[in-house]
Each structure stands twice: as C-alpha cells, then as structure tokens.
C-alpha cells in the first residue's frame with residue numbers, strides 16, 4: 001500500500017523521514033537502504049547530528065557510477081561520505097563497486113544484499129519515474145545489474161565534469177526486485193518537476209514504463225511529498 005503524506009518542503013520531509021527511520025531503528029531495524037540525490041540530504045544531516053546509535057546498523061546504497069574511483073567528487077561513495085559516513089559511525093556501509101568488472105560487482109552486491117536484508121529503504125525518484133538507476137523499461141524482476149545511463153542523465157551530469165568524455169556512461173544499480181524486498185520504503189519527492197512521476201507511482205497503471213509504479217504492490221510505502229509534487233493526484 002502506498003501512503004501519501006504531505007510535507008511543506010524537503011526540510012520537513014527530511015525531518016519526517018528521520019522520525020520514521022529513528023522509530024524503525026529503535027524497534028530493531030538493522031539495515032538501511034540509502035539513496036543519493038538532493039532529496040534525502042536533510043535526512044542524512046539529521047542522522048549525523050542526532051544521538052541515535054547507528055553503530056549496529058549497516059547501510060547499503062542503491063547505485064554507483066561505473067569507472068569513478070570512490071575518491072572522485074562525483075562518485076556516490078564520495079557523496080555518502082560527505083553527507084553521512086564521515087560524520088556518523090555505522091557498523092558497515094556498502095555501495096556497488098564502480099571499479100570492479102560487471103560479474104564481480106553484481107555477484108558481490110547480491111551476496112551483500114542476501115546477507116543484509118533491507119529493513120528500511122530510502123528512495124528519491126527521477127522525473128521519468130526511475131528509482132535507483134532503474135530507467136523506464138527496466139524489468140520488474142530485475143536484480144543488481146549494469147545500466148547504460150540515458151542521454152538525459154549523461155547531459156545533466158556533464159556540468160560536473162571537465163569534459164563530456166569523463167562523464168560516466170554506465171552505472172551499477174540494485175534492481176526493482178531488490179528494492180521491493182525492503183520491509184519498509186520511504187520515498188521523498190518535492191517540486192513540480194516530480195508531479196508526473198508521483199502521479200504514476202501513486203495512481204498510474206503498474207507498468208515497466210514507470211518503474212516506481214511497482215511500489216503499489218508493496219505493503220508498506222510512505223511517500224513524502226509537497227503540494228507541487230502532489231499537484232496531479
């Protein structure tokens with residue numbers, strides 16, 4: 001079931017997500033599925049500042065670019081270090097290994113996910129309804145896999161690199177089946193540019209053309225949105 005909760009902005013969404021994560025951890029959650037992007041930054045800030053003990057908590061991230069060292073400022077390893085891992089002690093933190101070959105990166109991540117079933121998954125959403133790097137057309141049965149980034153994602157990233165040759169063209173991502181295995185899912189989206197994707201997620205047909213629509217099949221999804229993101233509901 002998808003439960004929609006309205007918040008004023010990303011700040012309030014972060015606060016609400018923090019309260020939900022805190023409650024889950026205090027009730028025994030031991031594995032957090034984490035996401036990059038601007039939507040969850042406030043949540044990570046609050047986790048970093050809080051006295052909530054995460055020393056027995058493991059994190060697993062959704063995705064990572066292929067070919068970027070973890071020290072590269074555009075890598076998701078770097079993002080997570082900046083926003084959370086350098087400020088808060090967790091038991092262990094995993095992201096796909098963007099420097100490993102496909103077979104090794106995929107099998108290693110599947111092993112990690114099997115050993116650490118996700119209690120709470122944090123998600124953002126792309127304008128086209130993608131979650132993680134599962135772009136429209138990705139199979140609902142997908143597990144960890146290599147993806148070719150869409151041209152729009154490559155274009156959007158070009159500004160962060162010295163020249164377009166350096167922009168990653170591929171990534172490793174958890175699949176939709178992995179995401180659906182999480183016990184609880186918290187998705188954060190604010191702004192009008194997310195309205196279409198949120199409509200597809202909450203009310204649209206369940207179709208691989210809108211990857212997030214598969215969340216309708218999950219029994220515990222909380223969607224934190226502002227009025228603008230909910231304007232088509």
Ligand code: GLP
Nearest residue numbers: 035037038039124125126132133
């Ligand atoms: C990227 C990430 C997604 C994220 C999305 C939205 O595509 N791979 O995990 O949800 O961007 O990002 P933002 O939260 O910045 O809008």
